[in-house]
Amino acid sequence: MTIQLYNTLTRRKEPFQPLEKDRVHFYVCGPTVYNFIHIGNARVFVFFDVVRRYLTYRGYEVHYIQNFTDVDDRLIKQSIEEGRAVPEVAESYIKAYFEDMDDLGVNRADVHPRATEHIKEMQDAIRALIKKGYAYEVDGDVYYRPLKKEDYGQLSNQPLEELKAGARIEMNDRKDNPLDFALWKKAKPGEISWDSPWGKGRPGWHIECSAMARKYLGDTLDIHAGGMDLCFPHHENEIAQSEAWTGKPFARYWLHNGFINMGAEKMSKSLGNVERVRDLRSRYTGRELRWFLLSAHYRNPISFSDESIRQIGGAIARIDTAVTNLSHRIGAALDGEAEKVMRERLRTLTVDFEKAMDDDLNTANAISVLFEGVHLANELVARDVVSRGSLEAVLGWLNHFGGDILGLVKTTREVDLEAEIEAKIEERQQARRDRDFSRADAIRDELAAQGILLEDTPQGVRWRRK
RNA sequence: GGCGGCAUAGCCAAGUGGUAAGGCAGAGGACUGCAAAUCCUUUAUCCCCGGUUCGAAUCCGGGUGCCGCCUCCA
Numbered sequence: 001m002t003i004q005l006y007n008t009l010t011r012r013k014e015p016f017q018p019l020e021k022d023r024v025h026f027y028v029c030g031p032t033v034y035n036f037i038h039i040g041n042a043r044v045f046v047f048f049d050v051v052r053r054y055l056t057y058r059g060y061e062v063h064y065i066q067n068f069t070d071v072d073d074r075l076i077k078q079s080i081e082e083g084r085a086v087p088e089v090a091e092s093y094i095k096a097y098f099e100d101m102d103d104l105g106v107n108r109a110d111v112h113p114r115a116t117e118h119i120k121e122m123q124d125a126i127r128a129l130i131k132k133g134y135a136y137e138v139d140g141d142v143y144y145r146p147l148k149k150e151d152y153g154q155l156s157n158q159p160l161e162e163l164k165a166g167a168r169i170e171m172n173d174r175k176d177n178p179l180d181f182a183l184w185k186k187a188k189p190g191e192i193s194w195d196s197p198w199g200k201g202r203p204g205w206h207i208e209c210s211a212m213a214r215k216y217l218g219d220t221l222d223i224h225a226g227g228m229d230l231c232f233p234h235h236e237n238e239i240a241q242s243e244a245w246t247g248k249p250f251a252r253y254w255l256h257n258g259f260i261n262m263g264a265e266k267m268s269k270s271l272g273n274v275e276r277v278r279d280l281r282s283r284y285t286g287r288e289l290r291w292f293l294l295s296a297h298y299r300n301p302i303s304f305s306d307e308s309i310r311q312i313g314g315a316i317a318r319i320d321t322a323v324t325n326l327s328h329r330i331g332a333a334l335d336g337e338a339e340k341v342m343r344e345r346l347r348t349l350t351v352d353f354e355k356a357m358d359d360d361l362n363t364a365n366a367i368s369v370l371f372e373g374v375h376l377a378n379e380l381v382a383r384d385v386v387s388r389g390s391l392e393a394v395l396g397w398l399n400h401f402g403g404d405i406l407g408l409v410k411t412t413r414e415v416d417l418e419a420e421i422e423a424k425i426e427e428r429q430q431a432r433r434d435r436d437f438s439r440a441d442a443i444r445d446e447l448a449a450q451g452i453l454l455e456d457t458p459q460g461v462r463w464r465r466k
Numbered sequence: 467g468g469c470g471g472c473a474u475a476g477c478c479a480a481g482u483g484g485u486a487a488g489g490c491a492g493a494g495g496a497c498u499g500c501a502a503a504u505c506c507u508u509u510a511u512c513c514c515c516g517g518u519u520c521g522a523a524u525c526c527g528g529g530u531g532c533c534g535c536c537u538c539c540a
Binding site for chain 2: 074157237269301305321441453455464
């Protein structure tokens with residue numbers, strides 16, 4: 001079974017076949033670091049983090065690149081507002097970005113190239129495009145002519161006529177055509193700038209991805225991903241430039257994720273309902289947010305609300321309890337290998353998990369398979385007789401698929417109880433043996449107040465943190 | 467105007483031809499000193515109207531409602 005991916009370029013699911021058999025060249029459009037990222041940005045980074053992990057699990061050597069746009073109009077604007085230089089602003093939000101991502105369990109990309117560190121590569125690209133007649137200079141600006149290639153509009157499925165007719169014309173009479181876009185922007189006085197053959201200026205937005213993707217991944221990418229809104233014009237323009245520049249197809253699979261709505265309305269700055277990850281982290285755990293982002297299929301919209309996250313909390317508790325109970329039961333289990341029937345059931349779960357992920361990365365279904373694993377774990381824990389091998393096999397399965405791949409299951413073991421609390425538990429056990437239940441209940445309540453929940457089982461007292 | 471998406475239980479959410487996954491919440495039962503956890507059982511005229519088909523949430527046509535993109539917004 002091969003992985004099927006919905007390719008925006010062809011508007012259907014296609015079997016995934018990288019250019020090189022076992023290697024995947026994967027580029028994700030990263031954030032513009034002019035501010036803290038919001039939950040919508042996070043969806044991109046969390047989801048494609050899972051895609052990368054899954055492809056790695058499937059045996060591919062994944063080269064995963066995600067850029068930082070660290071110079072553009074918004075950064076310049078922000079730097080004026082904050083009274084700090086652009087590089088300083090960028091640096092601080094890059095740092096913030098990593099803090100947010102660490103909390104959401106997103107792994108680092110292989111390289112996080114920054115636009116400002118690739119000015120030379122971009123200038124090379126621009127020079128080449130001018131030479132080929134795709135770009136032209138006008139008084140320190142350089143523009144690209146997307147219409148020179150007749151297949152422009154292919155990715156976003158926009159007929160050229162419509163693009164021409166519907167273009168909201170930017171008031172700029174220096175362009176030959178309204179659809180032309182800037183590769184290089186002339187610096188205004190006082191703005192951050194770099195020397196170039198066209199005078200002092202800075203790169204346009206689209207060219208950075210083309211230049212950096214080529215540098216780190218080569219002429220043709222296997223997967224290029226980002227939010228749906230980047231489809232037009234950003235990705236369309238990247239294709240135009242890159243293909244004009246290299247003469248090769250730019251990317252083979254284009255993946256775009258859907259948006260997050262705030263309740264029923266779209267999240268937007270003008271509505272003032274943008275939820276920053278930074279702020280959400282003070283209310284929710286990174287895991288809850290990550291789970292929320294993976295709980296629906298990536299191309300579907302998801303609606304953010306406190307109620308949805310609250311429900312996620314219940315689901316997480318179910319899995320955590322199963323993991324805790326499994327660990328506790330392992331302590332009292334008989335030595336022994338995993339039963340054959342158990343290995344077979346886990347094998348089936350693995351197949352189901354792969355089936356879900358192979359079908360256009362259906363994390364919602366993958367999570368439901370995780371719960372089948374939880375159910376299996378709970379059945380085992382409740383048995384009078386069970387081998388340690390079986391318990392460990394299930395725990396290992398949950399950790400691997402729920403933890404390593406989805407990043408949702410906590411793989412760290414609880415630290416040992418402090419001696420004081422252990423003494424309390426023993427004291428309560430003695431009270432129970434003496435049938436002094438009011439004393440026993442009082443101790444249980446006392447620990448509960450500290451967030452320690454006690455559960456009596458045939459294998460002794462089990463505890464977990466609330 | 468152009469391109470596209472969505473409508474499934476109280477809530478979240480899978481499911482693209484064979485009589486509805488999973489989670490949250492609820493109800494009943496088992497287990498327990500009481501709990502908790504868990505297990506079992508239980509909760510859906512799949513937005514409406516037509517059509518195709520032996521058979522449709524799934525395909526086609528028509529409605530209704532909501533939403534996104536159409537130059538720098540994930």
